[in-house]
Amino acid sequence: MLYPLKMNPIYKEVIWGGKRLKEVFGKEIPSCNTGESWEIACHENGTSLVANGELKGKSLKEVIYIYGKNALGTKIWEEGNNKFPLLVKFIDASDKLSVQVHPEDEYARIHEGDFGKTEMWIVLDAKPDAKLVYGVKPKVTKKELEKGIKEGTLEKLLNFVDVKKGDVFFIPAGTIHAIGAGILIAEIQQNSDTTYRVYDWNRVDDKGNSRELHVKKALDVSVLSDVVGKEKLKGRIVKEGKNIRNYLVSCKYFSTEIIEINTESKESLNGEKFNLLIFIEGEGRITYKGGYVPFKKGDSFFIPAKMGDYSIVGQSKLIKTYI
Ligand code: ZN
Numbered sequence: 231m232l233y234p235l236k237m238n239p240i241y242k243e244v245i246w247g248g249k250r251l252k253e254v255f256g257k258e259i260p261s262c263n264t265g266e267s268w269e270i271a272c273h274e275n276g277t278s279l280v281a282n283g284e285l286k287g288k289s290l291k292e293v294i295y296i297y298g299k300n301a302l303g304t305k306i307w308e309e310g311n312n313k314f315p316l317l318v319k320f321i322d323a324s325d326k327l328s329v330q331v332h333p334e335d336e337y338a339r340i341h342e343g344d345f346g347k348t349e350m351w352i353v354l355d356a357k358p359d360a361k362l363v364y365g366v367k368p369k370v371t372k373k374e375l376e377k378g379i380k381e382g383t384l385e386k387l388l389n390f391v392d393v394k395k396g397d398v399f400f401i402p403a404g405t406i407h408a409i410g411a412g413i414l415i416a417e418i419q420q421n422s423d424t425t426y427r428v429y430d431w432n433r434v435d436d437k438g439n440s441r442e443l444h445v446k447k448a449l450d451v452s453v454l455s456d457v458v459g460k461e462k463l464k465g466r467i468v469k470e471g472k473n474i475r476n477y478l479v480s481c482k483y484f485s486t487e488i489i490e491i492n493t494e495s496k497e498s499l500n501g502e503k504f505n506l507l508i509f510i511e512g513e514g515r516i517t518y519k520g521g522y523v524p525f526k527k528g529d530s531f532f533i534p535a536k537m538g539d540y541s542i543v544g545q546s547k548l549i550k551t552y553i
Contacts, residue, residue, distance in 0.1 A: 232300060234507075234516045234523045234540065235285060235293065235532040237278040239320075242266040248324030250414050254355060255320070255528025266321050269530035270506050272314035275423050278532075282523060290314060290532065303503035303535030305553060315345075315553055316484055318506055318530060319417045320354070326411045328441065329363055329384065329429040332422065333451040334403035341447065342424045346403045348483050349419035350463075352549060353397040354510055357412030360393045365405050365457035372449060379445050384429040391461045398463040400479055404453030416508055418551050420483050426451065470495070486551045494543045497533075497550075505533040506551045507542070514544015 239257060247265030251257040257267060268276045272290040280288050288296070294314060299307035306315060332338075332347035339345075366375065370387045378384035388406070393413055401407050406428055409415065426444035434440050465478040465488070472492035479486045489495055491514070499505060507516070513526040516533075518540040525531065525546070533540065542548065 231520045232297070232534045232537050233283050233518060233520055234537070235283070235534070236281040236523065236525075237270050237290065237530050237532055238281045239530070240268040240271060240276040240278060242268065242276075246323055246325040246327055248322045250322045250324075250355065251320055251528075254414060257528055263324075264322065265324075266319050268317065268319050269508060270316070270318040270532055271421075273317060273421055273423055293532070297534055297536075300501065300536035301504060301532075301534045303553075304501055305503050313421065315421050316506065316551065317419050317421045318508055318551070319419075320528075321409060321413075321415050321417055323409045323411060323413045323415075326431065327409045328427045328431070329388065329406060329408040330425050330427050331406045331448050331452050332403050332425060333447070337451055338422060338424050344424045345420045345422040347420050347422040347424060348403045348481065349401045349417055350479055350484075350486060351399045351401070351409070351415040351417050352478075352488070352510075353393055353395055353399075353413060353415050355395055355414040356393045356397075360410050360412040361390045362393050362399075362410040362413060363388045363406065363408035364391045364399060364401070364461040365389045365407070366454055368456040368458055370454055372452070372454065375452060375454065376445070376449055379428055379443060379448065382429070382432050385431070389458060389461075398465065398478055399461060400463050400481070402453070404451055405457070406452055416510065416549055418484055418486055418549070428452075484551050484553055486549060488547065488549055489542070490547050491542055492545055494541055496539065496541050498539045499533060499535055499537045501536045503552050504535045505537075507531040507533060508549040508551070510547050510549060512544060512546030514542065514546050517541045517543055
């Protein structure tokens with residue numbers, strides 16, 4: 231019997247991490263330098279384990295093996311692809327991250343044997359003066375970019391954006407970007423771990439070493455377009471009775487909605503594609519033909535493609551994403 235699979239998070243400790251995943255979501259983080267919680271992952275650098283029901287303890291990879299297209303959906307299956315396409319994370323940046331860029335699919339396949347990485351961020355919390363980097367200033371050329379990277383003067387070419395809770399950013403592969411200090415986000419991305427570091431704010435560790443920059447690859451894949459004023463995504467808001475659904479992104483790699491539920495939201499899956507649910511506020515239960523599974527904010531679920539009708543009950547806010 232198919233059921234909503236709650237996934238156990240995988241924590242990543244990093245120098246720029248913090249402890250807000252515990253403060254905001256009550257997560258059992260390993261230390262005060264926890265930067266990422268991989269919520270739903272099926273990558274060689276981290277694979278989620280099921281937290282509930284008869285498949286408890288199995289990895290998402292095993293779930294796909296057991297359920298096959300009933301988990302992944304016919305849409306991916308019939309393309310002859312049984313790889314899980316997405317990766318969902320919470321990121322707590324207590325300090326700013328390096329400035330980076332990701333390749334698109336073809337470059338990633340040739341150079342890294344990985345998927346490309348288009349990603350999106352939903353800001354869950356931000357300190358009052360928080361900023362992030364989204365692209366470069368208008369008319370910056372590759373030559374100027376190269377000079378900036380090599381001489382450590384990239385900062386003046388970067389496009390900084392003020393960030394507040396609720397902001398949404400869509401970051402196509404090739405966009406230079408950095409998450410700033412004091413920002414907590416939910417990230418939805420292609421299933422990839424390929425990052426080219428462009429600039430590390432001239433930081434050094436306690437031994438005086440700086441982190442490696444990937445100059446050539448970063449220059450290869452960077453797309454320099456005018457993004458000023460177009461950084462934030464508004465989405466398309468639809469009222470559904472007492473609920474509000476915001477259709478944020480629908481791209482080649484994923485579609486994402488935010489749903490604010492006051493009583494109940496009926497959802498349905500006919501076997502074509504799976505749903506990922508990431509709860510960011512409230513609590514309640516997911517009901518389905520075989521019963522129900524409780525949820526609270528900070529929980530993430532994989533809903534198999536052949537689930538059929540299911541319902542999200544209880545005052546809550548969640549991110550729903552699918553291909
Ligand atoms: Zn990124």
